[in-house]
Amino acid sequence: MRSEGCLDESVLQELAAGIAPEGTLEQHGEHISHCDRCASILKRYLSIFSDEVTPEEQALISQLKSSRPETQRAIVRKMLRATIWKERFRKFVRWLKKPL
Numbered sequence: 001m002r003s004e005g006c007l008d009e010s011v012l013q014e015l016a017a018g019i020a021p022e023g024t025l026e027q028h029g030e031h032i033s034h035c036d037r038c039a040s041i042l043k044r045y046l047s048i049f050s051d052e053v054t055p056e057e058q059a060l061i062s063q064l065k066s067s068r069p070e071t072q073r074a075i076v077r078k079m080l081r082a083t084i085w086k087e088r089f090r091k092f093v094r095w096l097k098k099p100l
C-alpha cells in the first residue's frame with residue numbers, strides 16, 4: 001500500500017540499477033527500511049538487476065582490451081561507479097536486515 005513519502009516505482013528501479021541520482025539512497029533509505037511497499041518493490045528490481053551486473057562487467061573488461069585510450073577511461077569510470085554502488089548497496093542491505 002502506498003503511503004505518504006513513498007517513492008515512485010521508477011525511482012526504486014533506478015536505485016536497484018545503481019543509476020539513481022547521488023543522495024537518493026541517503027534521502028530515502030530510512031523510509032524504504034520501514035516501508036513494506038517500497039522494500040518489496042526494491043527487492044523485486046534488485047533480483048532482476050543483480051543477475052546482470054557480472055556479465056556487464058565482463059563485457060566492459062573485454063571492451064577495455066580493444067578500445068582507444070579515451071574510451072578506456074570512460075569504461076574505467078563506469079566500472080568504478082558500479083563497484084562503488086555495489087559496496088554501498090551491500091551496506092544498505094545489511095542495514096535493512098538490522099533488527100528494528
Ligand SMILES: [Zn+2]
Nearest residue numbers: 006007035038
Ligand atoms: Zn514506501
